Amino acid sequence: MTRLSDIMETQDRLLFSKLFHKHRQVEVTLNRSVLAWKETEKSRKRSSGISNRAETAHIHALQVCEIVAVHTKDDDQDNKETRRSRAEAKQTSRLHPHAFTVSYIRRTRQHQWCCSEVIFHSANQALSEQWIKVINEQLALLTHRPKSLLVYINPYGGKRRGKRIYEQKVAPLFGRACISTDVIVTERANHARDHLKTEANLDKYDGVVCVGGDGMFSEILHGLISRTQTDNGVDPNQPDAELVPCSVHIGIIPAGSTDCICFATVGTNDPVTSALHIIVGDSQPMDVCSVHHNDSFLRYSVSLLGYGFYGDVLKDSERKRWMGPARYDLSGVKTFLSHNYYEGSISFLPAENNMGDPRDKLQCRSGCSVCQHKPSSKDTQWEMSEEKEMSDKVGGWRTIRGKFIAINAASMSCACPRSPKGLSPSAHLADGTTDLILVRKCSRLDFLTHLLRHTNKEDQFDHSFVEVHRVRRFNFQPQQNEMHSLEDLTETPKKTGFRPICSAQTNYNYQDSHSSWNCDGEILPHAAIRVSVQPQLIRLFARGIEEQQQSLLEDPCTLWALEPNTHYSVD
Numbered sequence: 001m002t003r004l005s006d007i008m009e010t011q012d013r014l015l016f017s018k019l020f021h022k023h024r025q026v027e028v029t030l031n032r033s034v035l036a037w038k039e040t041e042k043s044r045k046r047s048s049g050i051s052n053r054a055e056t057a058h059i060h061a062l063q064v065c066e067i068v069a070v071h072t073k074d075d076d077q078d079n080k081e082t083r084r085s086r087a088e089a090k091q092t093s094r095l096h097p098h099a100f101t102v103s104y105i106r107r108t109r110q111h112q113w114c115c116s117e118v119i120f121h122s123a124n125q126a127l128s129e130q131w132i133k134v135i136n137e138q139l140a141l142l143t144h145r146p147k148s149l150l151v152y153i154n155p156y157g158g159k160r161r162g163k164r165i166y167e168q169k170v171a172p173l174f175g176r177a178c179i180s181t182d183v184i185v186t187e188r189a190n191h192a193r194d195h196l197k198t199e200a201n202l203d204k205y206d207g208v209v210c211v212g213g214d215g216m217f218s219e220i221l222h223g224l225i226s227r228t229q230t231d232n233g234v235d236p237n238q239p240d241a242e243l244v245p246c247s248v249h250i251g252i253i254p255a256g257s258t259d260c261i262c263f264a265t266v267g268t269n270d271p272v273t274s275a276l277h278i279i280v281g282d283s284q285p286m287d288v289c290s291v292h293h294n295d296s297f298l299r300y301s302v303s304l305l306g307y308g309f310y311g312d313v314l315k316d317s318e319r320k321r322w323m324g325p326a327r328y329d330l331s332g333v334k335t336f337l338s339h340n341y342y343e344g345s346i347s348f349l350p351a352e353n354n355m356g357d358p359r360d361k362l363q364c365r366s367g368c369s370v371c372q373h374k375p376s377s378k379d380t381q382w383e384m385s386e387e388k389e390m391s392d393k394v395g396g397w398r399t400i401r402g403k404f405i406a407i408n409a410a411s412m413s414c415a416c417p418r419s420p421k422g423l424s425p426s427a428h429l430a431d432g433t434t435d436l437i438l439v440r441k442c443s444r445l446d447f448l449t450h451l452l453r454h455t456n457k458e459d460q461f462d463h464s465f466v467e468v469h470r471v472r473r474f475n476f477q478p479q480q481n482e483m484h485s486l487e488d489l490t491e492t493p494k495k496t497g498f499r500p501i502c503s504a505q506t507n508y509n510y511q512d513s514h515s516s517w518n519c520d521g522e523i524l525p526h527a528a529i530r531v532s533v534q535p536q537l538i539r540l541f542a543r544g545i546e547e548q549q550q551s552l553l554e555d556p557c558t559l560w561a562l563e564p565n566t567h568y569s570v571d
């Protein structure tokens, strides 16, 4: 941890002045990293012996990189104050009429951020203007901050509030941070994807922002990746092609009914928090799985690829769209009771041992060390050798044939408010791997126990019928023409009391005998697929989920260690 005092002492002061804040005189210091102010009046009183905590100073500080903007104070800002403080404010304004406002990020709760303000007054106009100029010069050095954004709004996502959310909560913040925007309100599904693919002049923008849910994010993802490959002459139909990373960042303003990608990368679904991550130019790399059937490209996935249980739930729920979000619950129960398993063969290229393990309890957090590991030349050779090996040989591809209730590939934890740990609690956003979870056929009760463990603290992989592998690639080939209900397994069928709602079929055809792949909420048209993780193919305006320390919530400036007899805080 860096101490605030170290930063204050080691970095050269850019500016130091006595200004007024909340009607008190304060000593304000700016250096490259920190803006800090100390109440001089308070410390004078104390040092005159009135308080026995004579040495105590109350220092407020904020990081320059978390300043949103600085500008001349608006006249109506004083109106927010109480009657008494309004009178004091009037007096301060009379004596020190020149003021500037610093807008900055304040952490509230549950990973949420808000935009707060601190106002400094001065009697001297030139001094006030100098402060604005020098702080702006420091902000201009933060070159990773976006200046120009292309925004797509899905007006029909979630509760149809996308446009209002953007106009009321996000646009004013972008305006304050002097970010210019071109806004497109979509007129049909795939409007944003097609516009990005062919028309958008991406050279003009530092980022693309989507206002909507996961479906809308997926449109932006597909449009941007496709455009980048076309511009670089890469054929996305080649399953082994190494895709070119997108140079433009993606921002997500959550306004859908499912906002899992936002939740997984920011830790909360709050439009203001997301807007602030965009403004400060946060950058979170993210792996993307490319999914192929033979030599044709199907889709990209960043969160969950699920065959069997999750595929069946999605397929069934699509028929019940009229029910709204409740359809997922009904289809979940129905699919659980149907208790189908599917036979097939899965081969995969395991990640190297130094890439961690899905059960190591190391969660992917902001600045994750696992995601910062760059593939070594050995890793690369390993990948190159993959086509030669289709055996069970240790160190190369492995093949498992069997009967599975579910096959899931989680490229991130897939945590959401309903399943706080997610499908694979230790999956990483950007380590170049996906966690392949195989749930073999088992009893209903066993499967229920496994499912329930997604909602509590128990290890959902600690079952004899579940195995999990961290992999770089995998292929799935379904067994032809077979589908069973587990009811049919015993030679003399037992009455379990659970009659399948969908009765087991006797006349099989291809469509009915296979499950479907649920690819980030979309059904894939083929069961036989090849999946390749494309490491860090995109970057989001996010920083991953920050570790939350209680002290940090109470006082964001405890980012730095506290000094004895000195209080550091942010208003």
Ligand SMILES: Nc1ncnc2c1ncn2[C@@H]1O[C@H](COP(=O)(O)OP(=O)(O)OP(=O)(O)O)[C@@H](O)[C@H]1O
Binding pocket: 153, 154, 155, 156, 157, 158, 159, 185, 186, 187, 188, 189, 190, 191, 211, 212, 213, 214, 215, 216, 217, 219, 255, 256, 257, 258, 259, 521
């Ligand atoms: N103008 C539009 N009209 C109709 N559909 C649109 C429009 N713009 C985008 N879409 C589509 O709407 C779908 C759902 O949007 P979005 O993800 O924003 O909301 P959502 O409520 O989370 O949706 P869902 O829960 O159904 O995934 C997306 O797949 C997107 O392609």
